[in-house]
Amino acid sequence: xxxxxxxxxxxxxxxxxxxxxxxxxxxxxxxxxxxxxxxxxxxxxxxxxxxxxxxxxxxxxxxxxxxxxxxxxxxxxxxxxxxxxxxxxxxxxxxxxxxxxxxxxxxxxxxxxxxxxxxxxxxxxxxxxxxxxxxxxxxxxxxxxxxxxxxxxxxxxxxxxxxxxxxxxxxxxxxxxxxxxxxxxxxxxxxxxxxxxxxxxxxxxxxxxxxxxxxxxxxxxxxxxxxxxxxxxxxxxxxxxxxxxxxxxxxxxxxxxxxxxxxxxxxxxxxxxxxxxxxxxxxxxxxxxxxxxxxxxxxxxxxxxxxxxxxxxxxxx
Ligand code: UDP
Ligand code: MG
Numbered sequence: 001x002x003x004x005x006x007x008x009x010x011x012x013x014x015x016x017x018x019x020x021x022x023x024x025x026x027x028x029x030x031x032x033x034x035x036x037x038x039x040x041x042x043x044x045x046x047x048x049x050x051x052x053x054x055x056x057x058x059x060x061x062x063x064x065x066x067x068x069x070x071x072x073x074x075x076x077x078x079x080x081x082x083x084x085x086x087x088x089x090x091x092x093x094x095x096x097x098x099x100x101x102x103x104x105x106x107x108x109x110x111x112x113x114x115x116x117x118x119x120x121x122x123x124x125x126x127x128x129x130x131x132x133x134x135x136x137x138x139x140x141x142x143x144x145x146x147x148x149x150x151x152x153x154x155x156x157x158x159x160x161x162x163x164x165x166x167x168x169x170x171x172x173x174x175x176x177x178x179x180x181x182x183x184x185x186x187x188x189x190x191x192x193x194x195x196x197x198x199x200x201x202x203x204x205x206x207x208x209x210x211x212x213x214x215x216x217x218x219x220x221x222x223x224x225x226x227x228x229x230x231x232x233x234x235x236x237x238x239x240x241x242x243x244x245x246x247x248x249x250x251x252x253x254x255x256x257x258x259x260x261x262x263x264x265x266x267x268x269x270x271x272x273x274x275x276x277x278x279x280x281x282x283x284x285x286x287x288x289x290x291x292x293x294x295x296x297x298x299x300x301x302x303x304x305x306x307x308x309x310x311x312x313x314x315x316x317x
């Protein structure tokens with residue numbers, strides 16, 4: 001087996017057959033391959049479509065059917081665990097990422113033994129200026145705080161050598177921020193520019209709020225710097241208050257100036273109260289994650305795993 005395609009699917013009934021057909025056209029006469037579809041608790045007809053693909057496809061098709069929606073990151077983990085290929089590619093089911101590009105990535109790795117990972121990255125993005133600004137800020141912040149590198153525009157659309165996947169699978173945390181995990185394991189990465197296509201059917205699952213939560217998850221998963229914020233602010237305000245105290249005492253003793261400060265007091269109480277709550281909130285984020293991680297719950301639950309090669313063997317026996 002040469003290439004494994006790991007394909008997380010959530011409500012992709014209109015796309016999966018087109019996807020499988022396209023992969024067949026591209027890889028025919030090139031490499032042997034397997035497609036691992038993860039049905040991530042789809043509420044539409046995706047599962048039946050996948051089963052039909054498994055029945056009719058001449059190459060190995062596996063379907064990991066989740067017991068509910070666990071999210072794309074869990075899907076990626078399940079798929080990587082199941083993948084047997086020398087080159088393992090993560091790709092979306094909606095054909096926004098061209099399987100032709102998978103072939104390019106695999107060929108690159110074949111020709112360049114020094115590289116271990118090929119990451120597709122978007123040079124140009126078709127999105128609003130506001131969103132682009134937020135994304136840019138996010139990458140600036142996370143790169144400042146974290147020791148690993150995050151590249152703006154780098155997607156989950158990647159191809160790994162088998163040993164890289166083994167390393168990724170050693171990270172068994174529940175909160176999976178794939179972009180961080182892929183950087184954390186290291187290895188030599190080649191960034192290959194690509195164009196994202198329009199979605200063929202269905203709709204994107206990302207809203208601004210979801211992206212925001214994703215960003216917070218990324219920061220909390222890959223740096224503990226925010227926890228230092230309370231120490232720094234605490235030091236700063238303590239110092240400030242000592243200086244201010246000295247000023248007030250001098251004014252009182254030497255110049256008999258009475259300090260009136262109703263507005264100042266209210267403003268300071270609000271400011272410091274706000275900062276304290278913010279710091280407690282940050283600690284809470286980390287604590288909550290620690291709490292969930294200590295439970296050691298499985299990352300996903302597979303209701304069934306379908307493998308068309310095994311079924312064929314069954315029929316032959
Ligand atoms: N996806 C998934 N589980 C989810 C959400 C999405 O497996 O809970 C899959 C989805 O079917 C698609 C891929 O993840 O194959 C990317 O999702 P989407 O197209 O919504 O993201 P975008 O392309 O807008 O970043
Ligand atoms: Mg998409």
